[in-house]
Amino acid sequence: MAITLGEITRELTEKVLAPAKAEAENILKNARLDADRILAASKEEAERVCETVRREADNLRKQMNVDMDTAARNFMIMVEERLERAIVDPEIENSLRPLLSDREFLGKMIEDLLAGFNLHGGHEHRIEVLLPEAKKDELEAWFMEKFRNRAVNPITIRFTDKISFGFKLGIGGAGNHINFSDGLVQVFSEFCSPRFRKHFFTRKES
Numbered sequence: 583m584a585i586t587l588g589e590i591t592r593e594l595t596e597k598v599l600a601p602a603k604a605e606a607e608n609i610l611k612n613a614r615l616d617a618d619r620i621l622a623a624s625k626e627e628a629e630r631v632c633e634t635v636r637r638e639a640d641n642l643r644k645q646m647n648v649d650m651d652t653a654a655r656n657f658m659i660m661v662e663e664r665l666e667r668a669i670v671d672p673e674i675e676n677s678l679r680p681l682l683s684d685r686e687f688l689g690k691m692i693e694d695l696l697a698g699f700n701l702h703g704g705h706e707h708r709i710e711v712l713l714p715e716a717k718k719d720e721l722e723a724w725f726m727e728k729f730r731n732r733a734v735n736p737i738t739i740r741f742t743d744k745i746s747f748g749f750k751l752g753i754g755g756a757g758n759h760i761n762f763s764d765g766l767v768q769v770f771s772e773f774c775s776p777r778f779r780k781h782f783f784t785r786k787e788s
Contacts, residue, residue, distance in 0.1 A: 670778050674770045682748035708754035715743040
Protein backbone atom coordinates (compact mmCIF):
# COMPACT_ATOMS: atom_id res chain seq x y z
CA MET A 583 0.00 0.00 0.00
CA ALA A 584 1.38 3.37 -0.97
CA ILE A 585 2.30 5.84 1.83
CA THR A 586 1.02 9.27 1.26
CA LEU A 587 2.95 12.50 1.79
CA GLY A 588 0.67 13.38 4.65
CA GLU A 589 1.47 10.17 6.43
CA ILE A 590 5.19 10.68 5.92
CA THR A 591 4.91 14.23 7.26
CA ARG A 592 2.88 13.10 10.25
CA GLU A 593 5.32 10.31 11.00
CA LEU A 594 8.29 12.69 10.78
CA THR A 595 6.50 15.12 13.04
CA GLU A 596 5.57 12.50 15.61
CA LYS A 597 8.77 10.44 15.59
CA VAL A 598 11.45 13.01 14.80
CA LEU A 599 10.39 16.61 15.04
CA ALA A 600 8.26 16.34 18.16
CA PRO A 601 10.93 14.50 20.20
CA ALA A 602 13.60 16.86 18.85
CA LYS A 603 11.51 19.86 19.81
CA ALA A 604 10.86 18.40 23.26
CA GLU A 605 14.58 17.68 23.67
CA ALA A 606 15.44 21.18 22.51
CA GLU A 607 12.94 22.67 24.95
CA ASN A 608 14.36 20.48 27.72
CA ILE A 609 17.91 21.52 26.84
CA LEU A 610 16.85 25.16 26.73
CA LYS A 611 15.07 24.80 30.08
CA ASN A 612 18.12 23.17 31.65
CA ALA A 613 20.33 25.85 30.14
CA ARG A 614 18.12 28.56 31.63
CA LEU A 615 18.21 26.79 35.01
CA ASP A 616 22.01 26.50 34.77
CA ALA A 617 22.28 30.14 33.75
CA ASP A 618 20.06 31.17 36.70
CA ARG A 619 22.19 29.10 39.08
CA ILE A 620 25.41 30.55 37.65
CA LEU A 621 23.99 34.07 37.82
CA ALA A 622 22.83 33.57 41.41
CA ALA A 623 26.19 32.08 42.39
CA SER A 624 28.03 34.90 40.62
CA LYS A 625 25.85 37.47 42.33
CA GLU A 626 26.45 35.83 45.72
CA GLU A 627 30.21 35.66 45.05
CA ALA A 628 30.21 39.28 43.91
CA GLU A 629 28.40 40.33 47.10
CA ARG A 630 30.84 38.28 49.18
CA VAL A 631 33.83 39.85 47.40
CA CYS A 632 32.32 43.33 47.79
CA GLU A 633 31.70 42.70 51.48
CA THR A 634 35.27 41.45 51.91
CA VAL A 635 36.61 44.49 50.07
CA ARG A 636 34.42 46.81 52.17
CA ARG A 637 35.56 45.12 55.37
CA GLU A 638 39.23 45.25 54.35
CA ALA A 639 38.85 48.89 53.29
CA ASP A 640 37.20 49.70 56.62
CA ASN A 641 39.98 47.91 58.53
CA LEU A 642 42.58 49.69 56.44
CA ARG A 643 40.91 53.05 57.10
CA LYS A 644 40.80 52.35 60.83
CA GLN A 645 44.45 51.27 60.83
CA MET A 646 45.42 54.36 58.86
CA ASN A 647 43.58 56.52 61.39
CA VAL A 648 45.42 54.78 64.24
CA ASP A 649 48.74 55.15 62.42
CA MET A 650 48.05 58.82 61.70
CA ASP A 651 47.08 59.45 65.34
CA THR A 652 50.24 57.67 66.50
CA ALA A 653 52.40 59.56 64.00
CA ALA A 654 50.82 62.87 65.04
CA ARG A 655 51.33 62.06 68.73
CA ASN A 656 54.95 61.02 68.14
CA PHE A 657 55.54 64.15 66.09
CA MET A 658 54.19 66.35 68.88
CA ILE A 659 56.34 64.55 71.43
CA MET A 660 59.38 65.03 69.19
CA VAL A 661 58.57 68.74 68.78
CA GLU A 662 58.15 69.12 72.54
CA GLU A 663 61.44 67.33 73.25
CA ARG A 664 63.31 69.42 70.69
CA LEU A 665 61.72 72.58 72.01
CA GLU A 666 62.73 71.60 75.53
CA ARG A 667 66.31 70.98 74.40
CA ALA A 668 66.32 74.28 72.50
CA ILE A 669 64.98 76.29 75.43
CA VAL A 670 65.41 74.49 78.76
CA ASP A 671 68.92 73.05 78.35
CA PRO A 672 70.56 76.24 77.01
CA GLU A 673 68.84 78.39 79.65
CA ILE A 674 70.00 76.11 82.45
CA GLU A 675 73.52 75.90 81.03
CA ASN A 676 73.66 79.69 80.62
CA SER A 677 72.70 80.01 84.28
CA LEU A 678 75.07 77.32 85.58
CA ARG A 679 78.12 77.94 83.40
CA PRO A 680 79.16 81.28 84.99
CA LEU A 681 78.67 79.84 88.47
CA LEU A 682 80.61 76.64 87.71
CA SER A 683 83.36 78.66 86.04
CA ASP A 684 83.92 80.81 89.13
CA ARG A 685 87.13 79.80 90.87
CA GLU A 686 85.91 80.53 94.41
CA PHE A 687 82.62 78.70 93.88
CA LEU A 688 84.41 75.65 92.40
CA GLY A 689 86.81 75.63 95.31
CA LYS A 690 83.99 75.73 97.86
CA MET A 691 82.08 72.95 96.08
CA ILE A 692 85.13 70.70 95.86
CA GLU A 693 86.05 71.47 99.47
CA ASP A 694 82.58 70.47 100.69
CA LEU A 695 82.61 67.32 98.54
CA LEU A 696 86.02 66.31 99.84
CA ALA A 697 84.76 66.75 103.40
CA GLY A 698 81.89 64.41 102.55
CA PHE A 699 84.29 61.92 100.95
CA ASN A 700 86.52 61.90 104.02
CA LEU A 701 83.51 61.46 106.31
CA HIS A 702 82.54 58.29 104.44
CA GLY A 703 85.96 56.74 104.10
CA GLY A 704 87.12 58.65 101.07
CA HIS A 705 90.41 59.45 102.82
CA GLU A 706 91.43 55.85 102.06
CA HIS A 707 91.56 56.65 98.34
CA ARG A 708 93.31 59.16 96.13
CA ILE A 709 90.75 61.72 94.99
CA GLU A 710 90.93 62.85 91.36
CA VAL A 711 89.54 66.19 90.21
CA LEU A 712 89.13 66.90 86.49
CA LEU A 713 89.01 70.55 85.43
CA PRO A 714 88.63 72.27 82.03
CA GLU A 715 91.82 72.42 79.99
CA ALA A 716 90.86 75.95 78.88
CA LYS A 717 91.01 77.08 82.52
CA LYS A 718 94.38 75.51 83.31
CA ASP A 719 96.36 78.77 83.42
CA GLU A 720 93.76 80.34 85.67
CA LEU A 721 93.10 77.42 88.02
CA GLU A 722 96.15 75.17 88.23
CA ALA A 723 98.31 77.00 90.77
CA TRP A 724 95.31 78.17 92.82
CA PHE A 725 93.80 74.66 93.11
CA MET A 726 97.15 73.01 93.81
CA GLU A 727 97.80 75.42 96.67
CA LYS A 728 94.23 75.38 98.05
CA PHE A 729 93.90 71.59 98.24
CA ARG A 730 97.48 70.57 98.90
CA ASN A 731 96.74 69.51 102.51
CA ARG A 732 92.93 69.13 102.56
CA ALA A 733 92.84 65.30 102.61
CA VAL A 734 94.89 62.58 104.20
CA ASN A 735 95.88 61.25 100.78
CA PRO A 736 97.01 63.62 98.03
CA ILE A 737 94.52 64.98 95.53
CA THR A 738 95.21 64.61 91.84
CA ILE A 739 94.25 67.66 89.83
CA ARG A 740 94.02 66.99 86.09
CA PHE A 741 92.93 69.19 83.21
CA THR A 742 91.04 67.81 80.22
CA ASP A 743 89.54 69.27 77.06
CA LYS A 744 86.50 67.01 77.56
CA ILE A 745 85.13 69.51 80.08
CA SER A 746 84.22 73.06 79.08
CA PHE A 747 83.05 74.23 82.53
CA GLY A 748 82.58 72.87 86.04
CA PHE A 749 84.50 69.78 87.13
CA LYS A 750 84.38 66.02 87.63
CA LEU A 751 85.38 64.25 90.80
CA GLY A 752 86.08 60.61 91.53
CA ILE A 753 88.42 57.99 92.92
CA GLY A 754 91.79 58.03 91.14
CA GLY A 755 92.21 55.08 88.77
CA ALA A 756 88.57 53.97 89.10
CA GLY A 757 87.57 55.54 85.78
CA ASN A 758 84.23 56.82 87.12
CA HIS A 759 83.61 60.44 88.03
CA ILE A 760 80.70 62.40 89.43
CA ASN A 761 79.85 64.91 86.73
CA PHE A 762 79.52 68.47 88.04
CA SER A 763 79.67 69.88 84.53
CA ASP A 764 77.13 69.11 81.81
CA GLY A 765 75.83 66.41 84.18
CA LEU A 766 74.38 69.14 86.36
CA VAL A 767 72.70 70.66 83.31
CA GLN A 768 71.06 67.29 82.63
CA VAL A 769 69.92 66.92 86.25
CA PHE A 770 68.40 70.40 86.35
CA SER A 771 66.82 69.87 82.90
CA GLU A 772 65.12 66.68 84.08
CA PHE A 773 63.89 68.58 87.13
CA CYS A 774 62.62 71.58 85.13
CA SER A 775 61.23 69.77 82.07
CA PRO A 776 57.92 68.63 83.68
CA ARG A 777 57.31 72.20 84.85
CA PHE A 778 58.17 73.50 81.39
CA ARG A 779 55.72 71.08 79.79
CA LYS A 780 53.03 71.95 82.34
CA HIS A 781 53.20 75.65 81.47
CA PHE A 782 53.84 75.44 77.73
CA PHE A 783 52.00 72.31 76.55
CA THR A 784 48.40 71.36 77.17
CA ARG A 785 48.86 67.65 76.38
CA LYS A 786 48.25 65.55 79.46
CA GLU A 787 51.10 63.30 80.43
CA SER A 788 50.28 59.67 80.89
